[in-house]
Amino acid sequence: EAGVTQFPSHSVIEKGQTVTLRCDPISGHDNLYWYRRVMGKEIKFLLHFVKESKQDESGMPNNRFLAERTGGTYSTLKVQPAELEDSGVYFCASSPVAHSPLHFGNGTRLTVT
């Protein structure tokens, strides 16, 4: 079984630019989550999809962040325009049902300069 895959693994952009992160969950996992870890701090929840619907987006920091999950398969997280404080590692995770262990991707390390 292929795991959760994220692309790119690293991204370095300048302040004001746009970046799109992609996550491919494990096939058949309806639940898809985005998390972020800023250096020195805990992993923080951003949002949760169930299939193509946003179940909970209470963790999204502001309207510069836009997440989509087309057709309930892969998901994208766009940051536009990027700010310095957006730097961190963005993790995607999936699970077959709620309250089951999450399967994480290796993350995308975003650096905004």
Next chain:
Amino acid sequence: GQNIDQPTEMTATEGAIVQINCTYQTSGFNGLFWYQQHAGEAPTFLSYNVLDGLEEKGRFSSFLSRSKGYSYLLLKELQMKDSASYLCAVPNSGNTPLVFGKGTRLSVIA
């Protein structure tokens, strides 16, 4: 909301036993997870406790006391490869999204 507290760093000797503690405060309780994360890699699931007591899984065991808001992860016969961050996490009350502690960075030394 949730408040999760765990030590920032710990060091232990190869072959020894180490206990990593986690205290939490939640408005509801839907279980507690432990994850392991090696540097630059994805967090991987270790254990899930929803009832009080000790769950043993090979060299790793996890304990939960719901009344005390307390859990620990016990690692036996430590190996160098156990050097990693160990994350305590609880689901958001009534729903799924996990809230993570800052993690405990464990260094296993020879």
